Amino acid sequence: MLSRLFYRARACKGETEVEKDKTCGDARRAELFADLAAAVDGMDEQGAVAAAHAVVEEGIDAYEAITGGLSKGMQTVSDKYETGVYFVPEILLCADAMYAAMDVLKPHIKARGGGGGTAVVIGVIEGDIHDIGKNIVKLMLEAAGFRIHDLGNDVPVGAFVEKAREIGSGIIAVSTLMSTTMPGMGRLIESLASAGLREDFQVMIGGGPVSASFAEKIGADAHGANAMEAVRIAAAWEEARV
């Protein structure tokens, strides 16, 4: 249900692109975007790379190829994951295809004045190296247009705070798969407060052992039960900021 709302929000953002498509009459561009989306959804790394090269060679805007092609493909993947059609192996292979195409497109993205998405600092809390979940969330957020600062895994509380201070405001997404490392999440909230940064960041937590009640207990702003929910929460926060 929420996913539908989110999808609609994304579709609205994409409308200007659709408009441009019409005015330019560039059916080829729409075709390539559809190819990118299909290759991502189809776990087809070679197809995704081929379509990305075509985008570059034909002088089509790389950023729009990401938002209108790759991101749409990942949205389909997310929907399939949420409805139990795709599972972790499928997500990983779709992600591989997306990243391979992204690598081709990235050098060709033109700088956009002030347009970028909200900054998200993401990482696995200190004491845990399980980062598949974090990487999936990162991928989804990236596809949804957020600016990601990935601190990796086994990240000390201090490193989150330092990065937060550097970027000033945004979202912090922190995960763990191990119950023993959960207290680190509480310490992160406290450290943000004592650094005077708590008001500038919304914090979401995720991963196997954590729960909405735990989020509430430590004073985090939200618990993302899965990657899709994490993206929905971040999108809602972003919208509230604008």
Next chain:
Amino acid sequence: MKDEMTPRERMSAFLAGKEIDRPPCVPLILNHAARVIGEKISRFARDPAVMGAANVAAWRRYGQDLITIFTDTAVLAEAMGTQLYFPEDDVSRFKSPAVAEPEDLDRLEPPDPRSAARLGVLLEAVRRCVDEVGDEVFVSVCIPAPFSTAAAVRGTATLARDLYKHRDLARAIIDRAMVLTQGFCEAVHEAGGIPALVDPVASGSVISRKAFEEFALPGIRRIFDTVRGLGWPAILHICGRTSGIIDLMADSGAAVLSIDQITLSEAREKVGERVCLMGNVRPTETLLEGAPETVRAEALQCLEDAAGSPAGFILASGCEVPIETPPHNIDALMAAAREWRA
């Protein structure tokens, strides 16, 4: 309410379909056992004396109906060559895979199921528990099933990709894991323990029903042939979501299914005629974070939903009792089983 039977008497009678004094209750006390004797997890995970003493002490403290020896799902993979590291007070972490490149598989020597890596530690812990309290309670070892072992031999994400990209390699690794698992089940039996299987990576939260059927189920089936041949009931624990695969889990030859994120009503409806169900008080929300009264309420609800299940029901936690669970919450779970009268 006082118990009239010892846990061993109760489980024997229960599994034989005879009358028992109260529903069996098996909170999955695994690494939490270390806390009962104030030990660090890394010592518990590697020292047979500590692992044995902790499990004995935890049983004396809680009186659960089965001792469940376990520390991580990588023990068999470690025996096959996966490198782990051990944080001082947490469970082992994956460092590097036994099979990084496909050709690494051919270089692996078949490990000795009685001594490779920490397998001897687990077996010695079983013997210590059996020696000390074995006349009052059965001692089981939660052994990673071949698919989960393969994930730790290869790295979970890599194996996940192999399911599409290197299917033969995935099968070959799972087969190797299967052979070692069979040998280890026999070794556990010789030590006086019950071999039980855990397959977290085969969860419906991770792989599809199709992948479960193709890559996880065949290995589980073959191990259960071995387990039944040794005279033990086949016990299968798969945590996370299992709605989409619970019928296949029952097809595995399991006598007991330990389940986590699925309602007992649904499980009972789908497979309750065929297998004994075990579960599923929520580990984090309820046991770790809840109050004893919350634990009691949820446990009684589990019993309400499943105590009358045709092939039987064992009250349990959905997955491992979190390491830092307050002891009084585990007491509350045990007390709920004693309180219940069908």
